[in-house]
Structure formats: structure tokens, C-alpha cells
Amino acid sequence: MPKIDLESIEQTNNTGYPPPFNAPVAGRWQRKVAEAGGLTELGARHVVLEPGAWSSQRHWHEGEDELLVMISGRAVLVEDAGETELVAGDIAAWPKGVRNGHNLINRSDEPCSFVCVSAGSEEGGAYSDIDMMWTRDGRFTRRDGTPYGDALSAKPR
Amino acid sequence: MPKIDLESIEQTNNTGYPPPFNAPVAGRWQRKVAEAGGLTELGARHVVLEPGAWSSQRHWHEGEDELLVMISGRAVLVEDAGETELVAGDIAAWPKGVRNGHNLINRSDEPCSFVCVSAGSEEGGAYSDIDMMWTRDGRFTRRDGTPYGDALSAKPR
Numbered sequence: 001m002p003k004i005d006l007e008s009i010e011q012t013n014n015t016g017y018p019p020p021f022n023a024p025v026a027g028r029w030q031r032k033v034a035e036a037g038g039l040t041e042l043g044a045r046h047v048v049l050e051p052g053a054w055s056s057q058r059h060w061h062e063g064e065d066e067l068l069v070m071i072s073g074r075a076v077l078v079e080d081a082g083e084t085e086l087v088a089g090d091i092a093a094w095p096k097g098v099r100n101g102h103n104l105i106n107r108s109d110e111p112c113s114f115v116c117v118s119a120g121s122e123e124g125g126a127y128s129d130i131d132m133m134w135t136r137d138g139r140f141t142r143r144d145g146t147p148y149g150d151a152l153s154a155k156p157r
Numbered sequence: 158m159p160k161i162d163l164e165s166i167e168q169t170n171n172t173g174y175p176p177p178f179n180a181p182v183a184g185r186w187q188r189k190v191a192e193a194g195g196l197t198e199l200g201a202r203h204v205v206l207e208p209g210a211w212s213s214q215r216h217w218h219e220g221e222d223e224l225l226v227m228i229s230g231r232a233v234l235v236e237d238a239g240e241t242e243l244v245a246g247d248i249a250a251w252p253k254g255v256r257n258g259h260n261l262i263n264r265s266d267e268p269c270s271f272v273c274v275s276a277g278s279e280e281g282g283a284y285s286d287i288d289m290m291w292t293r294d295g296r297f298t299r300r301d302g303t304p305y306g307d308a309l310s311a312k313p314r
Contacts, residue, residue, distance in 0.1 A: 001238075001241075002234065002236060002241075002249040002250055002251050002257075002259060003234060003241050003243065003247060003248070003249045004247075004248040004249060004250055006248070033224075033248060033250065034222075034224075034250070036250075037224070037248075037249075037250025037251075037252065038250065038252040038255075039222040039224065039250050039252055040222065040252065040253070041221065041222040041253060041276040041277035042199075042222040042223075042224055042250075042274065042275070042276045042277075044224050044248075044250070046248065064198065065191075065196040065197065065198040065199040066199075067190075067191075067194070067196065067199055067201050067272075067274060069226045069228070069272050071226070071245070071246045072246060077159065077160060079159060081158075084158075084159075084160050086160065088228070088245075089228045089229060089270070090160060090161075091160070091161040091163070091190060091194075091201075091203065091272060092159040092160045092161060092194075093159055093161055093190065093191070093193075093194025093195065093196050093199075093201070094159050094194075095194065095195040095196055095197065096197070096198060098195075100159075102159060113246070115224075115226050115248060117199065117224060117274050118199070119198040119199045119276035120198035120199075
């Protein structure tokens with residue numbers, strides 16, 4: 001069935017971020033849409049952010065394009081140049097290799113939801129505001145290359 | 158600016174479909190979102206369907222995944238197995254190579270809008286209900302390989 005049955009997909013707030021970077025995403029609830037739909041060329045996640053939650057640490061991807069469609073509620077998109085409010089129906093796009101980190105923060109009193117899709121090749125990336133990056137093979141490290149923890153998964157970002 | 162300014166993107170109802178297959182998509186108004194956002198790994202279009210309009214002839218892709226997010230209004234998703242209503246916030250996914258043709262038809266009295274994204278490789282595809290396919294190099298032909306018209310562009314589908 002091409003229509004995705006969201007309720008049937010496990011919703012998780014798992015993160016591989018090492019402390020203390022995991023705290024802001026504790027209220028981020030994700031569903032793996034691409035896997036549920038049998039997609040292999042596209043990545044896709046459905047995300048609900050509780051009030052106060054972040055979509056991720058502010059980051060950019062070396063080899064993957066990302067595109068987001070807001071479904072409900074409102075969130076603030078944070079980038080190098082400042083902040084932009086996103087509401088239902090808004091679309092944002094981030095080309096691979098552009099080192100302008102982005103994340104969404106729900107500063108409202110209600111949950112918000114969006115779909116985030118991606119495509120390209122896993123070439124790692126970095127976080128704009130903290131001393132962390134991730135490698136092509138999915139490990140979190142500091143900028144000097146020393147690893148965080150026990151090779152924690154760097155997915156989702 | 159990662160937020161897409163939809164109003165600044167040209168909206169067109171162009172189609173390369175040969176007559177009479179072009180008639181049902183005359184009320185399909187598309188904006189090229191991926192190009193506006195600088196994306197190269199992901200394809201993305203914002204589409205408005207007037208009442209009665211189709212998103213495309215019913216089709217499938219050999220080498221590209223597709224994913225759709227409904228933004229506003231309602232439409233009917235048509236597939237081999239029948240019809241499914243999609244409303245704002247619904248998501249549908251079509252894996253590459255699955256020969257179950259799909260399109261959306263706006264049977265309501267109001268416009269509807271959605272975003273459609275794609276990724277993968279151009280390997281052609283076919284239309285389920287008419288004697289037409291498209292080739293890897295973007296030409297519309299009949300199933301026996303004879304071309305339609307003067308090598309009309311097969312994009313958008």
C-alpha cells in the first residue's frame with residue numbers, strides 16, 4: 001500500500017548523540033517512513049517535536065541533499081544567518097556540501113510535525129555549534145578525530 | 158535561504174504528453190522546488206491540482222523512488238488495487254521498479270496541493286492505462302517502441 005500508515009510505524013526518541021548533546025532531542029519522536037514504504041534511493045522520516053525539542057544539533061551533510069515539508073504546527077529554522085519561522089505547508093531545502101548548519105526548534109506550546117527526506121552518498125558532516133562531526137562510516141568524533149564513546153551510531157543525525 | 162519562497166518560483170501547467178493524454182493534466186500547476194533550492198541529488202516539485210485535474214497519467218518508474226506529502230485539500234490516489242483518499246499530512250511512497258502505476262486525481266471542489274520528491278537513476282518507465290512509455294533518454298513512445306510526435310520531452314511525467 002503506497003499510502004503510509006503512520007500509526008503502524010514505531011515512534012522512537014532514540015538518539016546516538018553522546019551526552020550532553022542528546023538532551024535537546026529527547027522530545028524528538030521519529031518514524032522511519034522510507035523503510036516502511038520500501039524505498040531505497042530516498043531516505044524519509046516523519047518527525048514530531050514536542051514543545052522545546054530540537055530536530056537535531058545544528059548540522060550539515062557533505063554528500064546528501066535534504067528537504068523538509070512542514071505538516072503541522074510551527075518551528076524555528078536556525079541557520080548561520082539567523083532564524084526563520086516554518087509553518088504547515090512550508091518547504092526548506094539544504095544542498096549537500098553547503099556548510100551552513102541547520103536545525104529546527106519547536107519554541108511553541110504545541111507539538112509540530114514534518115517530513116524530512118534525503119538522498120545522496122554518506123560522506124559524513126559536522127555540527128556547527130559543538131565540537132562534533134560524523135564520519136563516512138557513521139561514528140561521532142570531535143573535530144580532532146578523537147571518538148565519542150563506544151562508536152555510537154551517528155544515525156539519525 | 159533554505160526556506161523555499163514558493164511565490165517566487167514560476168508556476169506552469171506545461172506538459173510534454175502528446176494529445177489526448179495531455180488533457181487531464183491541464184489543471185496541474187507545478188513549481189520546480191529542487192532547482193530553486195539548489196538540490197542535485199533529490200528531485201522535488203510543488204504541485205497544485207485544480208478540481209478535476211490529474212497529477213499525471215497513471216505511471217511507474219523503473220529506477221526512481223518517489224514520495225509525496227499532501228499539504229492541503231484532498232485527492233484520490235489511484236493504483237491497480239483501487240483508490241485511496243489522501244488529505245493534508247498524508248504521505249505516500251512508491252519504490253522504484255514496482256509496476257503498480259499511480260496518480261492522484263482531485264475529485265473535490267477545491268484545489269489541493271502536495272510536494273513530490275524523487276531520487277534514483279533515469280531508467281524510464283511506463284503508463285498503466287494507455288499505450289505509452291518513456292525511455293531512459295526521455296522520449297515518449299508506444300509500447301512497440303514507435304515514438305509519439307517529435308521527441309517531446311518526457312519530463313515532467
